[in-house]
Amino acid sequence: MHYNTLQGYIPDELCQLENLVDLFLGGNQLSDSIPSCLDVSYNQLSGSIPSSVGSLLNLVNLSLVHNNLEGLNPSSFATCVSLERLDLSHNSFIGVIPKSLKALSHLKYLNLSSNRLQGEIPISGPFKNFSAESFVLNQGLCGASQFQVPPCRRKTCMSILKYVIQGILSVILLVTSIFWMLVLCRKKNATNAAAHTILTPQVLWRRVSYLELLSATDGFNESNLLGTGGFGSVYKGTLLDGIDVAIKVFNLELEGAFTSFEVECEVLSNVRHRNLVKVISCCSQIDFKGLILNYMPNGSLEKWLYSQNSSLNIMQRLDIMIDVASALEYLHQGYEVPIVHCELKPSNILLDDDMVAHVANFGIARLLGGGDSMTQTMTLATIGYIRAGRFHPTDRETGLIRTETCHSGRV
Numbered sequence: 001m002h003y004n005t006l007q008g009y010i011p012d013e014l015c016q017l018e019n020l021v022d023l024f025l026g027g028n029q030l031s032d033s034i035p036s037c038l039d040v041s042y043n044q045l046s047g048s049i050p051s052s053v054g055s056l057l058n059l060v061n062l063s064l065v066h067n068n069l070e071g072l073n074p075s076s077f078a079t080c081v082s083l084e085r086l087d088l089s090h091n092s093f094i095g096v097i098p099k100s101l102k103a104l105s106h107l108k109y110l111n112l113s114s115n116r117l118q119g120e121i122p123i124s125g126p127f128k129n130f131s132a133e134s135f136v137l138n139q140g141l142c143g144a145s146q147f148q149v150p151p152c153r154r155k156t157c158m159s160i161l162k163y164v165i166q167g168i169l170s171v172i173l174l175v176t177s178i179f180w181m182l183v184l185c186r187k188k189n190a191t192n193a194a195a196h197t198i199l200t201p202q203v204l205w206r207r208v209s210y211l212e213l214l215s216a217t218d219g220f221n222e223s224n225l226l227g228t229g230g231f232g233s234v235y236k237g238t239l240l241d242g243i244d245v246a247i248k249v250f251n252l253e254l255e256g257a258f259t260s261f262e263v264e265c266e267v268l269s270n271v272r273h274r275n276l277v278k279v280i281s282c283c284s285q286i287d288f289k290g291l292i293l294n295y296m297p298n299g300s301l302e303k304w305l306y307s308q309n310s311s312l313n314i315m316q317r318l319d320i321m322i323d324v325a326s327a328l329e330y331l332h333q334g335y336e337v338p339i340v341h342c343e344l345k346p347s348n349i350l351l352d353d354d355m356v357a358h359v360a361n362f363g364i365a366r367l368l369g370g371g372d373s374m375t376q377t378m379t380l381a382t383i384g385y386i387r388a389g390r391f392h393p394t395d396r397e398t399g400l401i402r403t404e405t406c407h408s409g410r411v
Helices: 012-016 051-055 099-103 125-129 157-196 210-216 257-268 301-306 314-334
Strands: 037-039 046-048 061-063 068-071 085-087 109-111 116-120 140-142 225-228 232-238 244-250 279-285 288-294 349-351 357-359
Touching (some): 210 232, 244 257, 257 288, 301 349
16 A cells, blocks of 8 residues: 555554455555554464554554564664553564663563563563562573562672682692603602612513514615614614614624624523513624614604704603613612613613613623622723713703713712
């Protein structure tokens, strides 16, 4: 009926047209007031109540019962100052009750039942005259006892501060617990390691032939060479059962190589500690001497300290120092005969998969029996690493001690 020349007013009888869906009256010459009632109950309306409802200044009765409406727009009722009856029951309204309803001083009847409203029911304005029937079947509402709903929990500053303090204390307790657990675990591991290192019987060595070593290293090919030392070379090899090993081959043409082989066999066959390189077997012939050792995938500490492609953080450095110190403490005091390594340096400290340090190369080690510990002996070690009471210049940067000397039989 829009864009006609209709004059007069909109009759109140329109409120009785229950099946009215759309009515367009724009572009006419209507005057006077709009209908005082609006009843669109028992329809399939959805969405939110439009804010344009607030323009109905003379609206007295609004009924939206039994629809699918979901949103309560607070501004929808802000200016409906003449509203006396409001029925929004049996919808799907969510959220809190709009505070704008408290300003409707003429509101005598309110029904918000059978929705999904939550939050506090207002107590001021017209709400003080409503009963529990206006709010039944809304599971999330709280408020005064007259509405027969649970009381609302007040979050005061003190209660919020209480929760904050409890949270901080819980975090501190958790961090402290984790710290002490780590300390106790490390102590337990150190104790267990020490217990296992006290003169336990050496397990039976496996036999490894020279031919198997040739096959494992592809004929001692240079591609498998891991490094060279004062008395020989070390190769990576894979035994017949698939185990990766490090094979130390002694150059018997060098003076002292045979003695070095015997010393290493004697030392490594009797000591056992988690921070010492383990001997798997040895191969001894007239013209060939070799030791089969555990393979250390991460190489020597020297590579990690002085290579541009490798680096250690402070915790790794600390762990390595503790590992080396544990090995030396065992060699000096944990075995029945004190053992002095005599050549402790970064190239003789090897790192396994987990970056655990293992002391290796006992070729010039000394077993101090009887009165040897107080006997003046010849100085043994690699030139450049014996600096009585001093650090190597580069070690001030790395934070690691490089020397252990055998002078006077003491470390």
